[in-house]
Amino acid sequence: MDVHDGGGAVRLGVQDPWTEALAVGPWEEHGGPSQRPEPGAAARQEPDRTAVYRQVQAGEAFQEVRRRYRRFAFPAAGACLVCYLLYVTAAITAPGLMGRPVAGAVNVAMLAGLGQFAMTFLLTWAYARHARLRRDRAALELRWDTQERVR
Structure with missing residues (x-):
């Protein structure tokens, strides 16, 4: 399912932060069920890692x-x-x-x-x-x- 369908893909692969930053495109799916924020967790959200790595x-x-x-x-x-x-x-x-x-x-x-x-x-x-x-x-x-x- 696509992100706009309300679903997300399960993330597989090496936990290398550069891999995620270099492979992001409109066809990539971001986040998965385990990465959805908890209710009330908006104040402690992580920064957008992809944006940080692209800036670097x-x-x-x-x-x-x-x-x-x-x-x-x-x-x-x-x-x-x-x-x-x-x-x-x-x-x-x-x-x-x-x-x-x-x-x-x-x-x-x-x-x-x-x-x-x-x-x-x-x-x-x-x-x-x-x-x-x-x-x-x-x-x-x-x-x-x-x-x-x-x-």
Whole structure:
């Protein structure tokens, strides 16, 4: 049943406040039987959580955290993709180079493959460092502010 029919949908899913704020549209149903206010409870009603999360999402602080994330994540993902494609392209087009022995049974292809693993660990370390230094504090402050506004 729709909201205008007097009914409500049962809420299912993860209790993530951002999920509700991002997925709200005219087709969504708000509230359920368990969320209807009790008689006389108008004075202690909760603020509209969806509106709060939408305001936070549209705010400059949230946009700055997202901008910092994008400035790191997209170039890093692109660089990793290019390295991987270079490895695959070299393996296909230059088998003589990739098969050249370096030390004993170890050849260039094996070193390049191990370099892929090293690049993955390096990227993970760089991502964690970037998040810790450039985003975590701002995101935590934003989260605290949002939780205070929702209460």
